[in-house]
Amino acid sequence: MVGNILVTGASGYIGGSIVAEILNRKRGGTPEILIIHAAVRSLEQAHSLKRLDVTAVQLNLSDETAVADYIHSNDIDLVINNATSIDPKIASNLISGLQKQRETTGKGVFFIQTTGLSAFDENTNWPFGEVKDTDNVYDLERQSRETYIVREVDAFVIEQSKKAGVTSFLIFPPTLHGRGSGTWNQLSPQIPAIVQASINYKQVYKFGECRDAPLAHVSDVARFYGQLIESIFVGKKLPAGEDGHYFLVSHVVSWWDIMDQLAANLHARGLVTTESTKIWPSDEMAAESVGVPASFAHSMWNSSPKVLSEKGNIIGWKPVWTRESFLNSLGQEVDDFLELGLPKSSLLHSLKPVSGHSTN
Template identity: 30%
Template sequence: MPVLITGASGSQEQAEAVKEYDVLPFTLDLRDEKSVTKNIVDAQIFVVYFLVDAVNCDMQIPLIKALGDVKKQTGREVHFLHTTGAKMFSEHAGMPTDRRLVDTDPALYDLQKSSKSPHELFTKAANTNITVIETAEKYGVRSYIFVPCIVYGEGKGFGNKISIQTVAVVTAAKGSGTVYDVNPEDRTWPVCHIDDNTKLYVKLLKSILSGENSEYGKDGYYLASSGSMAWYDIYAAMAKALAKHAVISSPDVERADDAALDKMAQALGCPKDMVAVQLGGKCTFEAKRAYSLGWRPDHAPEHIVEVADAEVELILNHIGMTTGKIAKR
């Protein structure tokens, strides 16, 4: 069964790199609906893993429609996986944080559809999840919403080797000279080692290809997480590592005041009110559905602080040691 995994590539160099993994490069302009439909149908693609854009939905819709055409021609089930993010299930997106929010909650779709985010970006991203589910249902496609969280550890592929939130902590610390706590007390976030995150992608794909997975659509949310950690514990572990590497002078974590937020915003290249969005906040989302597939994480949530030194060293090797700005990757 042919599977398409979309990525933000396009160069000949990237196409050659893909071949090293015994994968056939498939060049496709995702914004050209006619081309998408023809190529997907001609290649008889039955599964699409969409990893390109968590915010917008303009590229997903043509792919879903094309899968619907494949199903009409073959009579076989077709599948579309959309990669979103834990922020879309957090206080940043207006989701409830006063209780556990498990990914098997039958009300999750309705909660996300009715959520009101204080940030337009997350309203748009949450709506994209809804659009994917509803469009897939309309065209007879089975949809899956895959949710990465704080991912740490070194990527093993040919592309990006580092993640997002831990990079933001390092970048902000380099620019401000200190690791600051931007959160009220009790702020936690789900975490996952990159290997466990990847393992769930693979486990889900195997369940799709074997025809054993019956949970999709409004019941198709899959969080990849071994559990949650307090932001402060993550800050503290990374502060010690940053001080060890002489990036900051003190391993102490300080409360962020207005002046600190200004410096962090400058380092991160974002408005001041978006600093906490990049490296803080509360998310009570918990993984449950993945376990029904037989997925088990190899790393406990506490592992992220145990390997903070290695994480910091990895990040410093990729973002450049002098400017505090994230290098292009």
């Protein structure tokens, strides 16, 4: 099969890197990829994509009719949703648009939802302990969907896609690092926010419990999406729907090791007063420093989901980055922040409207 792709959140950290990866594969001779449509929020973001071989569009994803019309008029076969993992309405509109496309053309259609491993963290009341992406993840998330918005949306996507006859995949990146390859936002939400808070306080803080962070470099994650898309378009049979959960962990590092390394790098630049780290006096102070509701602070900067990634092998995904290369790159992370500042658009902004949702 050949197809047209719509990438939402195409100016974001993950979305922009995915667009760049797909373009590289298209230029490298992947004939199955026809046209890439890049959905963004603002005219300025659309302009940033003009130099690329994509069709940039300001698309209101909350408008069900506009979404369906765009998918149909542009013969979209596959949607990658990076816009949000916490808004079921947007996912529903995209899935409904694909359903109408399938009903009109008779072709298979595909929906890839970018979600997050915070769904499997005890900080978000995940009750089932360690989980593999080869387990029945859908059933486990469904049982605990009421206690965390990400799990609620994950289960919704699976159920809505099944009803609509849309083949769905849920992709779970961990905490990401590295400079993205998009045209607009090239930084992750997590590490730059910690660097900014540390500079503001002249001190690197950490949470009191030392927990392990599953990590991946954004380039490794983008490569996974590229391999997944190619596998779909050549007709490879892949676990999908209720079995379509993919965890993208490539290495694990303790948050305390990350903070210690950041403190050393920031102190060497004269940006904090000491190489020693301190414990956050309160969750409220930590949350305020990075601009999210207190209920999300631990799940963003002290998360430790116990997960095992096994399905990546199905499409030949092999991460390049390791624990050692990550720790050695933290100085570059600081340099990137000093050059680019906080992310222009990120998960940090999407969390603010949902502070009323219970995560406890």
